[in-house]
Amino acid sequence: MTSATGRVAGKKAFITGGAQGLGAGAARRLAEEGAKVALGDLNLEGAQAVAEELNAAHGRGTAVAYRLDVTQEDQWAAALEQANAAMGGISVLLNNAGISKGGDLEHCSLQDFRDVMSVNVDSVFLGAKLAMPYLRDNQPGSIINISSIAGLIANHNGPAYNASKAAVWLLSKNIALYCAKQKLDVRSNSIHPTFIDTPILDPIRQRFGKEEGEAKLGRQVPLGRIGTPRDIADAVLYLASDESRFMTGAELKLDGGISAM
């Protein structure tokens, strides 16, 4: 059975990109601490595998999985409706699905730019907008948007990723102020990770080899290593729980010190 005593006992979280990486890591941590989770992903098989793992570990009814393309409004509406029915509400929205592609300014096609903006930004807009009725009915609520340290600090390449993650940063604050103005106890915050050990880093591993690729990235981080999914999941847990009840419109930088330099 889901724990009745965990830090997010009774919370019902909808998580995008839950099939692997940070989304799956957050789902595991939230379920360990008593939440129910609904995983939405393009990769239905992967999301179902994570859901089965969580149901085996924490009891049937802990997790459900849906196929969801976060760029599609009708798919959002259907997945949220089903998740609301399955979990008995939605009180946490984790907008985590994201992609990175395209070259530098002169090598990034307009299509790649638009694809990245659509997956990384349209998703947060659509998710927050369409989940709001459910969050309103299940207060206190929390929206957690995974931006990146690349949303706060620019790079010489990846213009689409930089621009999209900066948009997520300010959109999170817009949502926070909207909810406050509406007198809703629904908070909205963003998380800004640096390099984390997930499949999103595979292109770098392929280019330099696993060990050297990760070491190369780790040397850019003052703490001397790339992060783990658990490093991010613990921040998600805090923001999903009522422990962060007075935090809204804020950004949590989980960057091993990069932005302090």
Ligand SMILES: NC(=O)c1ccc[n+]([C@@H]2O[C@H](COP(=O)([O-])OP(=O)(O)OC[C@H]3O[C@@H](n4cnc5c(N)ncnc54)[C@H](O)[C@@H]3O)[C@@H](O)[C@H]2O)c1
């Ligand atoms: N890992 C890092 O180094 C890092 C650093 C900073 C920020 N982030 C951000 O964290 C988030 C998660 O990244 P990750 O490292 O776990 O990546 P990942 O590639 O391992 O996982 C992303 C998941 O999102 C899903 N997805 C992609 N497009 C989708 C769509 N249109 N609709 C639904 N699902 C879709 C994928 O199927 C996959 O399961 C992303 O927003 C990413 O930008 C990651």
